[in-house]
Every structure is written in structure tokens, then in C-alpha cells.
Amino acid sequence: MRKLLEIALGVLTAIGGFVDIGDLVASTETGARFGLGLAWVVVVGVLGIIVYAEMAGRVASVSGRAVFDLVRERLGAGVGLLNLAASFFITLLTLAAEIGGVALSLQLATSVNYLLFVPIVGLLVWLVCWRVRFELMDNAVGLLGLALIVVAVAVWRAHPDWGAMLHSATHPVVPGTESHAAYWYFAIALLGSAMTPYEVFFFSSGAVEQRWTRSDLLVNRLNVYIGFPLGGLLALALMVAAALVLEPRGIDPSHLSQAALPTSLVLGKLGLALALLGFFACTSGAALETALSCGYSIAQYFGWPWGKLIKPARAPRFQLIVLVSIALGAGLVLTTLDPIKLTEYAIVLSAAALPLTYLPLLIVANDPAYLGDKVNSRLSNAIASAYLVVLVVASVATVPLMVVSKAGGG
């Protein structure tokens, strides 16, 4: 019974935890600009994170090794260090975007300038990482993030023409008003937001720290196979809502407030309140996870003690990195750089860096020295290989597309 409850909790928090500021921004913006023309990318991204997160969880359970630990071991000191520099920079950028997202959702609820919230948000994120029962807080915000289901309800209650929607999702076209470069640029952004590397850093480090073993493989699979697709549905709901309400009006969202307008239009104040709660919870959870991921990546590369469950004094360098990362992230938002723009860059750069994380993971997941008989199945290898090709192509195309589309400006 207790095990069942644990599994349910894991799945539920995986749903809420899937969505972060990157998904909020990317889904809303693409829905408003391309209708459902990019919906297929969300499906592709969710399948990709399922395949690789399952691998990360399995490697962590069987070998007790976290992803960045393996990155160093498999890629060597030199390539591993470049990988570390890129991953840390991107995770830090994402952390800043998440802190900005929390502050923006508070601004939307209170109408107080978001910059005033930034130091408070930074402090709270640090406190939770430092000593306030992390698991509890992470689970709490994960569950609160489920409030975002209200967006799906709003879509349902809007009584859209499901047949036409399915048709436009399965027959994607680039709207006449958009360039192909912008279309593919946003496709990469959506892929980056679904498959952000910090998710596997956090997921695998958590599994190692909670001492998952082979007996947890089922829990791992359930979390990933049920939680992530349902989380992906939330991202899709945001896109559909934007496509239904914002696209016909020609609204190109550049603020979090516009992402909430479709829900309040259909469901009124209660819907709006839940949507805002969902925004706040999702970005808070992701801020915690990215902050720790900053610490995980560096500490695991250098082989230092790390972990959110051990006394800070036993992992002082890890805690110091987390503290400095949060300060840097909050500082970046305080420069008044637009958090939404920051998010866009963070997810696009994430997409460019995806092969760096997923290639070593795929290699290790095939190595019996780490996994014994739990190495990848043919099916997951086939899917993972196909994704690796997609990720490399996306990675190579990112910068040219960014230049040609003027960062999606078209």
C-alpha cells in the first residue's frame, strides 16, 4: 500500500514537474504563432525524454552512478570539461529563467513589479536547497503544478472542433505569415524545452541519492512512462489554448499574462487563479531542480561529495556552488533582461547541447560493465539512435537558424 502511494506520488509529481518556464513560453508562443503546426514536436520531445530519462534512471538504479559522473568517465577529462562548461552555463541560464518565471507569476497575481520578488525568490530557493526538507518541498510544488490541468479543462470547455484540430496537428503547414526558418527555430526550441538536460541530471542524481536499486526499476519506468506523457499533455494544452484564443487575434505573446488569458476567458477567475498557481508551482519546482543541477554537474565532474540529503557541511563545495548559482541566476534577472527572452535562449541553447548529455548516456546504457543484464533493449536502442541523429541535426542547425530567423523574429 505504502509502495503504491509512493508510486502514485512519483507519477503525479513527474506530471507537474515536466512543465517549467521553458514549456510555458515555448508552447504558448508556438501555439499563438503556428497554431497546431508544431504540435508534433511536443510529441517527439516527450518520446525522446521518456527514452533517455528511463535510461538515466536505470543506469542510476543498477550502477549507482549519476549522469554527469558518467559524462566525465566516458568522455574523458577534456571533452568532459567542455561539456561541463556548456551544461553548467545553460543550466544556470535556465535557473535564471525559472527564478524570473516565479517572480513573473507573483507579479501577475499581485501587480507588484517582478524585480522586487527576485531576491526573495532566490533566497527561498536557496533555503530549500540548504536545509528545508527538500523532498517535501519538491513534491509539494510538483503536486501544486498539477493545477495546470485547468488549462486542459479550459480547452475542453471551449468546445473546439476536435476533428479540425487533429487535422491541423497531423498535417502541419508553415503559416503563410511565418518564415520556414522561424518554424524550424521554434521546433528546436520546443525540442529543447521538452528534453532539457537538467531534467536527466536531476532525475538520475535523485535516484542515486535515494539509493534506488534494481527493485526500483518498475517505479522508474512508471514515473517516466506515465508521468512524462501526461506532463507533455499539459504542454500540449497550453499550445492548443494559445492556438484557439491568441492566434486568431494576432496576439504574439511576450508576457506570462498572455499565457493565462485563454484560461480566464473560458473558466473565469477560478480558472485564472488555478493557472497562476500552476505557473508559480511549476517554475518554483524547476528553479529548485536547476539550482541543484548546477551543483550536481560540477561536483560530479570533479568527484566531490554532493547531495541534498546530506549535511551541507559534508558537501560544502556542492552547497557553495548551489548558493553561488542561485545568486548568479537571480543577479542575471535583476539586470532587467526580459525573463521570457532569457527562457527562449535557454531552451534553444539546451537543444544545441543535447547530444553532449545523451550520447554518453546511450553508450553507458549499453555497457554490461555498468548495467549487467539490464543493458538497453533493441527497441530502446533503435529509438535512442534515431533521436541521437535528430538531436545532432538540431544541434548543428540551431545557430544558423537563430541567425537566419533573427532568433525567431521572422
Added chain:
Amino acid sequence: MRLSELLGAEVVDEHGHTVGKVHDVRLVQEGPRPGGAGPGLRVEGLLVGRRALGARFGFGRGADRGPWLLKALLGSAGHDGRYLPWGRIRSIQARQIRITGTAGDLPRPEPLGEVPLHREQTEGSWRVRR
């Protein structure tokens, strides 16, 4: 000397032809050393090849598992790999290793099989535990 001075060094034969780069150093475990300082690990030779990437990832060590994509991408280290016994080294200077004889005389490396999960140091020797 450090291991890193050997890794990546260029190997040149007596005719000045490049054999490849050192991508690993094979160690052999010996019995207890005099003075009871524990078991010794001694360099036995160098693994030299043109394609070091796959070897670094552990490819070509016994079971060549994994999707064909990885194999194609990383290649198998056994492909063009050579084994350079330490005795054939004439000089090591500035990341260049000169050897006696020619590249053609160098044997293929002997595969060591899968990397064992665990080696323990007990009573002066390394014991492999799988």
C-alpha cells in the same frame, strides 16, 4: 613521468612513419613488491591507433554491444589498433614516441575482454570480482 604524458602522444617508427596516437596504456599486475609495499602495477605496453575515440568509450573491449549507430560512429578500436610493447620504445620526447622497427611489425592488441566490475587488493594481489 605521468600517464598523461603518454596518452595522446604520437608514435613514429624508425622510418619516420606515423603509427598513430597512444590511446591507452596497458598495465600488468605483479606480485607483492619488495618491502611489502603492496602489489605493483607496471606498464606493459601502449595501445596505439588512429581512431582513439571509440577506445576511450570502451568500445572494442570484448562484447561490442550497442546500436549500430554507435559502432559506426565510434568504430571499433581493434580496427587499426596496434600493441606497442614497452621494450620497443627508443625515446619519449615532447609527446613523440620513437620506436624500433616499423609499424608493420607491431602486433594487434590482445583483447582483455569485458571490463570487470571490481578488483580488490588482498594479500598483495589484485583479485577480480565479477
Added chain:
Amino acid sequence: MNQRHHRHAWVRQRSRLAQAVGLGLVALIATAGCTGPVRSDGVYASKAAATAEAAASAVETAQLAVQEAAAGELFGRSLAQTLAEAASDAGDAQATFDAIQPPDRRSKVLRGQLDRLLTPAASVLADLRIAARWGDTAALPRLAAPLPKLAEEFQRFEEACR
């Protein structure tokens, strides 16, 4: 389906030092969206179209927010926030566009035409923002009355420019 979208308002040059520091960190990538010097009037026209598009987006956002507020679907604070953002988006779009030197006489005419739309739009959005901040929700539909026509004109202008 005939809306055009643009990003330039984002990268509006601001003089704050702090912003410069932040921008420096992402300078490499940020250059992709900058408003550079304009060479031909074709480029100027497309920048005008992009500005009109951004202004239309802000106007439509305000209209939607007012419509929702009238139906009692928005909290006062969210409404105030949404309208403030719409007003500042329109202002940003205008400021960015006005900072571009028109390359020739025809471009200057274009600039005049667009400004004749941007200025009233900015003023209506500012009035809405102020009323919402004061909690004067009842006044919003009346103040927002010119928005549909403005949105239409922005759209027409944009199509003419492309």
C-alpha cells in the same frame, strides 16, 4: 491568419548600465535580433510592418483583457498587469521604430503614416492602464472603444507594407 509577428521590441536599446551587463553575457546570441542600420526602403518597410504587427498584438491583448474584465473573468491585479504590459509593448515598438533613421523620402512618409496609428494606440492603452490601476473597471469598455478600429488599421498597414 494574416498576422505578422516581430521580436524587435525585445531588444530595444535601453540605457541602463545593469541591462548592458546582462546583455553582454548573451551578446553573442542576442545580436541575432538587433535593429541595425537600414539600407534600402524595402528593409525599412518590413521594419514598419513588424512594428505595426507588434502594436496590433498589444492592442488585441488589451481588447481581450477588457472583454474578459467586463465579463468578470479577471482579477483586478491581473487585469492591471496585463494592460500595463500591453501599453509598454506598444510603447517599446514605437520607440524602437522611431529610433530607425528613414533612408529616403518614401520611408519618411511611411513613418508618418505609422506614427499616426501608433500615437493614438499608445494613448488609448495608457488610459486603459491608468483606469485599471485605479480599479475603474466600469470605464474600460468605453475607453477601449477605439481599439477594434485601430487593430484593423494596423493590420491593413502591415499588409500594405509587405
Added chain:
Amino acid sequence: MAQRLDAALELLDRQLVDKDGQLAGKVDDLELTDPGDNPDPPDVTAILTGPAALAGRLHTPVGRWLAKAAARLLAPGHQQPSRVPLDQVEAVGASIQLKVAAGQLDAGAGEARARRLIGGIPGAGDAAQ
């Protein structure tokens, strides 16, 4: 029977774990010592760890710069790598188990410095759960 292992594949970049199970850095390099009779191959005498050892491994300017920056930030005053004699090694596997405590290694200095920095913050000694 003599056993063989490939140093880069099985030793380099592996995790060091001290006698109390605490993580103690990575195998950044190995120290090789000529036995004296020159034609004889060198012995592996120690594991080297720490940013200073890492910097010696990197042959690109960017890598060297990054490692040196890391060394300066994380272990100032430690321009020499920490040395773990081979007889202090308990076992070699997915990680390298040592017979010494992490604090006894020089690499513990960076950790101690960080501990001093954050030690003053309330709750440093409490587990977070």
C-alpha cells in the same frame, strides 16, 4: 596469472571513494616511476588527483584555462596535485576505494576551505531530509 588492465579505460577519470565511503575526487592522472634499470617499464606508483593534476591532462588552451581557473578558485595554494600512493588503494571497480580518509589527502583542503565559507551559515550541520 598476471592480470592486465587498460589505464585510461579502467582507472582514469574514475571516482575516488575514501575509507568512510565519502567521495574524494577523481583519478585525474597516474604517477609513473622508472624502476632504475632503464629498459624496464615504469611502475604505477600513485594516483594523482585535484585541479592541478587535471590541468596537466588537458592539451587544448581552452581546457587548460578552464582547469587553471578551477584550480585557482577551488584549491588556491595547491599547485601540486594530491598524491595517493598505490598501496593506499583498497579496490578498483566502477569507483576506486581508498584506505585513507578524504581529509588526509591534500585535496581535502579545497573542501575545508568551502566548509569554512559556508560553515557560518546556520544549519550547515543539519541534514536536509
